[in-house]
Amino acid sequence: MNKVELAVIGAGPAGLAAAIEAAQLGVKVVVFDENAQPGGQLFKQIHKFFGSREHKAGTRGFRIGQELLAQTEQLGVKVNLGSTVFGLDKRNLWVLKDGRTEVFQTDAVIVATGASENALAFKGSTLPGVMTAGAAQTFINLHRVLPGKKVLMVGSGNVGLIVSYQLMQAGAEVVGLVEAAPQIGGYGVHAAKIKRAGVPLFLGHTITEAIGEHQVESAVLTKLNGRFQPIPGSEKTLEADTICIAVGLTPMMELARMAGAEFKYAPQMGGHVPIINDNMETSIAGMFVAGDVCGVEEASSAMEEGRLAGVTAAEYLEYVDGIAAADRKALIREQLSAIRNGTFGKAHPRDEVKEENIYGLKSSGTPSKDELDSCPGVPSKERLAKGPVAVIECVQEIPCNPCEQACPRGAIKVGKPITSLPQLTENVCNGCASCVTACPGLAIVTVDRTYDENKALVTFPYEYLPLPETGAIVDAVNRQGEKICSGQVVKVRNNKKADGTVAISLAVPEEYAMEVRSMAKGGTK
Amino acid sequence: MNILDHPILGKVEAAKRKVTLFVNGRSIEAYEGQPIAAALMAVGIKSFRQTARKQQDRGIFCGIGRCTDCMMTVNGEPNVRTCVTPVAEGMIVETQIGLGSWREIPHE
Numbered sequence: 001m002n003k004v005e006l007a008v009i010g011a012g013p014a015g016l017a018a019a020i021e022a023a024q025l026g027v028k029v030v031v032f033d034e035n036a037q038p039g040g041q042l043f044k045q046i047h048k049f050f051g052s053r054e055h056k057a058g059t060r061g062f063r064i065g066q067e068l069l070a071q072t073e074q075l076g077v078k079v080n081l082g083s084t085v086f087g088l089d090k091r092n093l094w095v096l097k098d099g100r101t102e103v104f105q106t107d108a109v110i111v112a113t114g115a116s117e118n119a120l121a122f123k124g125s126t127l128p129g130v131m132t133a134g135a136a137q138t139f140i141n142l143h144r145v146l147p148g149k150k151v152l153m154v155g156s157g158n159v160g161l162i163v164s165y166q167l168m169q170a171g172a173e174v175v176g177l178v179e180a181a182p183q184i185g186g187y188g189v190h191a192a193k194i195k196r197a198g199v200p201l202f203l204g205h206t207i208t209e210a211i212g213e214h215q216v217e218s219a220v221l222t223k224l225n226g227r228f229q230p231i232p233g234s235e236k237t238l239e240a241d242t243i244c245i246a247v248g249l250t251p252m253m254e255l256a257r258m259a260g261a262e263f264k265y266a267p268q269m270g271g272h273v274p275i276i277n278d279n280m281e282t283s284i285a286g287m288f289v290a291g292d293v294c295g296v297e298e299a300s301s302a303m304e305e306g307r308l309a310g311v312t313a314a315e316y317l318e319y320v321d322g323i324a325a326a327d328r329k330a331l332i333r334e335q336l337s338a339i340r341n342g343t344f345g346k347a348h349p350r351d352e353v354k355e356e357n358i359y360g361l362k363s364s365g366t367p368s369k370d371e372l373d374s375c376p377g378v379p380s381k382e383r384l385a386k387g388p389v390a391v392i393e394c395v396q397e398i399p400c401n402p403c404e405q406a407c408p409r410g411a412i413k414v415g416k417p418i419t420s421l422p423q424l425t426e427n428v429c430n431g432c433a434s435c436v437t438a439c440p441g442l443a444i445v446t447v448d449r450t451y452d453e454n455k456a457l458v459t460f461p462y463e464y465l466p467l468p469e470t471g472a473i474v475d476a477v478n479r480q481g482e483k484i485c486s487g488q489v490v491k492v493r494n495n496k497k498a499d500g501t502v503a504i505s506l507a508v509p510e511e512y513a514m515e516v517r518s519m520a521k522g523g524t525k
Numbered sequence: 526m527n528i529l530d531h532p533i534l535g536k537v538e539a540a541k542r543k544v545t546l547f548v549n550g551r552s553i554e555a556y557e558g559q560p561i562a563a564a565l566m567a568v569g570i571k572s573f574r575q576t577a578r579k580q581q582d583r584g585i586f587c588g589i590g591r592c593t594d595c596m597m598t599v600n601g602e603p604n605v606r607t608c609v610t611p612v613a614e615g616m617i618v619e620t621q622i623g624l625g626s627w628r629e630i631p632h633e
Contacts, residue, residue: 128583131588139566145563169532
């Protein structure tokens with residue numbers, strides 16, 4: 001019989017954070033993961049995370065993964081890979097490795113098994129070429145292989161939006177994004193990125209058929225009525241060789257269930273989840289959970305939940321006294337609630353969609369004129385007329401503040417809560433563009449209306465290949481991704497600190513200064 | 526198609542070793558460490574197996590070893606999850622029909 005003091009099941013963001021936290025307090029931790037590589041889904045996340053500095057905001061997911069791994073190594077945490085935990089009771093784990101079963105006896109266990117992607121049934125949905133968005137993301141970002149050239153994305157939650165963007169970064173064309181609801185499910189800034197790239201959004205639509213003999217060749221979309229029923233005659237066919245499904249995740253809670261933890265059904269959390277207290281403790285003494293297994297969220301909150309479970313487990317194992325543990329837990333809870341304070345946190349289960357509440361960014365992927373006019377990050381006409389200045393088109397409450405720290409002059413203030421919209425002190429800002437590449441949502445540009453007699457200079461973030469040459473004439477596009485004029489590339493700033501986000505300065509006719517927000521991928525449409 | 530250059534992840538290491546595997550008799554090259562499924566996807570092979578009764582094509586679905594839709598016969602062993610099994614030099618990969626069958630690997 002193998003003895004383990006604290007077993008952590010799952011080496012994703014929650015499990016690794018839990019292991020690190022507990023090991024720092026002196027607990028001897030062993031992590032189990034069925035995969036050949038640790039990190040869970042973190043190494044596929046090549047976008048910059050939201051959050052605050054404490055949440056590693058502005059850092060790309062895979063770099064956070066590298067940091068977590070370095071920490072586990074430093075702390076001497078043992079990570080057993082290729083080890084599938086297939087049985088769990090109050091004190092024992094049954095592990096399958098290399099075709100052999102081993103039993104581990106443990107004093108405490110943290111279940112951090114994550115979630116799996118939901119499938120969607122429609123005619124032809126079993127054809128090769130139909131895959132989950134996560135599968136496509138795994139292939140492009142980990143294995144470096146493109147699953148197809150023309151991709152249709154089904155689902156506009158953050159997964160659908162982010163993977164659409166990453167497919168384009170990898171070199172695919174996204175022929176459309178389909179969403180059954182009348183509004184975008186995920187963050188508006190993610191939608192704005194793919195909108196600027198010209199991806200058509202089909203809100204209030206669903207996929208009704210994938211067509212192809214041996215693999216996907218096209219997809220049929222159908223409009224939905226107010227009761228989510230397909231409207232006959234509204235079908236349209238799109239050419240696509242790949243269809244990605246991003247319709248939510250379900251907690252992988254089988255082990256916690258098997259061990260006998262009490263459960264509840266919580267559809268807004270993804271399904272059946274273990275009942276826990278605010279210490280991440282299940283109904284079984286010494287059994288804790290963290291991450292998507294106890295309610296689907298995202299990596300930042302999974303890491304905080306992991307830390308919370310790690311401290312609680314250390315307290316349970318008497319490595320830390322109640323007072324010290326309470327202080328640490330209070331700090332973690334504060335960070336967790338900061339993340340959840342936004343539009344999508346657990347604290348705000350999504351309300352019924354009311355038609356009058358669907359407008360602007362949520363309904364189109366483009367902020368409306370009203371949204372921009374009332375946005376505290378957008379400078380006044382008078383200030384714009386004076387010279388270069390930042391235009392922060394951040395109109396949706398997101399738990400995120402890297403722009404605040406990026407500004408060397410202190411001209412941007414988010415403050416608390418971190419979901420507040422960034423405020424620009426327009427007379428302090430000198431339009432240096434430090435914030436342009438720091439914003440994880442790519443929602444900031446700088447505009448210089450005094451650049452030339454009849455030309456304005458727009459500097460925007462850009463994360464595609466190939467990069468344009470200085471002096472090149474390219475198609476300048478607006479927020480909808482439409483070509484509105486030509487522009488000349490004046491500067492291409494590829495700062496190492498910006499980690500792949502390039503600032504491109506484009507000289508465009510003055511009258512388009514407040515319309516041009518990017519350039520056509522590859523230069524021309 | 527392999528993604529040789531990427532705006533965030535950079536270029537694939539030029540020194541990365543390649544291996545050769547045989548897919549239904551056709552030889553293809555793959556990067557060492559790549560899963561079988563990725564190697565197949567890189568050369569445009571999408572159908573990995575056929576269903577038992579209707580011989581319908583199936584391919585990649587979840588990509589992380591959970592759904593078993595990508596199973597193929599590898600070196601004579603059926604039901605290998607190609608999305609989580611790395612390639613190896615000289616590997617023999619075959620389309621699987623139904624649950625497949627165990628048999629001797631044909632020697633050249």
